[in-house]
Amino acid sequence: MSARHHKIGIKHVIRLEWMDKTLDMMLAGLSAKEIRNELDIFLSDKKQSGGTGERDTQAYKKAVTNLMLTWCTPEKALIPFRDDVLAIAKTTPISERIPLHWAMISAAYPFWFGVAKQIGRLLNLQSQITKKQIIQRLKEEYGDRETISRFSRYVIRSFVAWDILEDASVKGNYLQKKKIPTDQKQVAVLAESTLLSTIESSHALKNIMDSSSLFAFNISPISGDYLLKKQSAN
Template structure:
């Protein structure tokens, strides 16, 4: 858990349709080796900007590492990935975004932490700047150029996924319309948030209102409903209203 929370790892902009393609290959029953070979050929033609064009193995290989959150996650994340894949099977591709978010946040807590800082800033103002995001992240990860670079790629991924929008001013962003999510997706997002936290636990009300979920419409949810739909989340009750979640 420690190494996962310390790493940055978002070394280029990730296009959402790359994630979609990865899941489609998994649902088609392709093996990890087959998926890697297919992505190797496909990403060689895909620019970070979303357009077409030749790229070197060194650059697009970094993207394969992130897409591996789906087809080759760490052992403790396999059950979450398997549930996400099961949910994806019953949904149209356009509704997979929360599943991608959960899978990548669990594997790369840096992604989740960038989202949390973006969400906190959006709670305070309608338009936010790259500099504001980087400043907050440096308080967590240190004042390193790699932090700013990885954060820049993460934010550009948010824009590519259409959960943030470029404003008329360069380096400034505004919020997009939040995405609706199903109960199953909410529970998966909550589990991913616990994986993204070193403590692996948290208040249910705090998690549901996490600024990291700024891109989703997340309604209130009872601990009983979570218990009925997940055997990986432990519910701890303190008094009448205090409900805490933790990973089993």
């Protein structure tokens, strides 16, 4: 168990194109210092909505921190996993990277995983869900803190920015977009990320694949033997 399992961490909307920018720099071999400097410049005029304009310095630096701790300087225990995901990213088209980004940010910030889990559970019950319902469930798990309400909104808006959820006609209501397809390598990454995102040390394969935290994905079939071979190769 790590301290990351207990912290909220996500203090800014994280847009998909920012994740791609960070990953591209990692794949290009830039150092962590170079990537941070580039992100400081790149995000200095980027708004959470996707537009540009004058920004408060402290606001965008929170996003820089999230991006760095996800891809560039994760917790030491996550570095082997990050390196495995980087190897897959080298041959993954940019349009198919969402499972890789999701796996990394869930492992680095389990609160992202926790929000996804509650959203997935709600979507199993109804086609349209509300921010109030999501936050209520999160408070039951993490405690009734003001930070839960504020930071969960950043994660929810990130899901919308990633085209995983969409705003319904009523404000504060959300619908699920089309599930994202996955291949075996991506499913294996998502499965390992699920283990890294939870405090429990082990789960049955079926429970991992059926996890509500993976609601955004169309999970392709995968065998336990495939996962074992992958772990042996590592």
